[in-house]
Amino acid sequence: MKIALIELGNLNGELYPDVTMGWHNHGLVMLATILKKQGIEFDYINLKELSHFNLLIDKLSIGYDTIAISIMSSDYQQAVELIDGIKRNWPKTKIVVGGIATTVSPQGFIDNPDVDFIIQGEGEMSFLELLRDGLAGSYKPVKG
Numbered sequence: 001m002k003i004a005l006i007e008l009g010n011l012n013g014e015l016y017p018d019v020t021m022g023w024h025n026h027g028l029v030m031l032a033t034i035l036k037k038q039g040i041e042f043d044y045i046n047l048k049e050l051s052h053f054n055l056l057i058d059k060l061s062i063g064y065d066t067i068a069i070s071i072m073s074s075d076y077q078q079a080v081e082l083i084d085g086i087k088r089n090w091p092k093t094k095i096v097v098g099g100i101a102t103t104v105s106p107q108g109f110i111d112n113p114d115v116d117f118i119i120q121g122e123g124e125m126s127f128l129e130l131l132r133d134g135l136a137g138s139y140k141p142v143k144g
Contacts, residue, residue, distance in 0.1 A: 001065045001066065001131070002043075002062065002063060002064045002065050002066075003035070003040065003041070003042040003043070003064060003065065003066045003067075003068070003131065004042065004043045004044075004045055004059075004060070004064045004066070004067045004068070005028055005031060005032055005035075005042055005043070005044050005045065005067075005068050005069075005070075006045045006047065006067060006068070006069045006070075006082070007024065007025045007028050007044070007045065007046040007047060007048070007070070008025075008047055008069065008070070008071065008072070008075040008078050008079060008082070009046070009047050009048040009075070024046075025070050025072075025099070027070050027098070027099060027122075027123070027124075028044075028068075028070040028099075030124055031068070031070070031123075031124050031127055032044055034124050034125075034128060035128070035131075038128060040128075040131060043059070043064075045059055045060075056082075057085075057089075060086065060089070060090070061089075063090065063093075064090070064093055065092075065093065065094060066093070066094045066095075066096060066131065067086060067093055067094070067095055067096070068096040068097075068098065068127060069082065069083070069095070069096070069097050069098075069099075070097075070098050070099035071097055071098070071099040071100070071101040071102060072099055072100050072101055073100060073101045073104065073105065075099075075101070076101055076105075076108065079097070079101070080108070080112070083095055083097070083112065083114045083115060084114060086114075087114040094116045094117065095114060095115050095116050095117070096116065096117040096118075096119060096127065096130065097109050097115055097117070097118055097119070098118070098119035098120070098123040098127065102118050102119065102120055103120045103121055106118060106120060117130060
């Protein structure tokens with residue numbers, strides 16, 4: 001199973017370079033640490049390190065089975081556009097969203113037909129369980 005974790009933010013830190021370039025999404029980094037300790041391979045894609053949106057498309061073109069995106073409220077519009085683009089180009093890719101935006105204001109994600117799974121609250125273990133179910137060939141509801 002090919003998995004990508006995507007950290008949102010302005011491309012190449014162009015809007016707020018002093019703030020955004022050095023800051024990482026702590027939830028997503030925690031998730032990456034847990035996956036690594038469990039021996040699950042993944043790619044970590046940080047939009048702030050990409051100079052152009054086409055570089056993201058190039059990275060995604062290898063074909064991921066699951067893409068997880070941690071979303072803050074300020075990233076909502078970027079996330080929606082990214083999810084739409086992923087599903088338009090790779091409709092079989094499973095999209096998993098989490099983060100503060102899905103916990104505080106989940107309705108926009110619930111109503112989005114391109115979102116396959118929503119994780120609320122501390123989702124590190126829920127995401128791991130979701131991946132294990134997917135690897136086994138059957139998804140079932142998980143806490144979180």
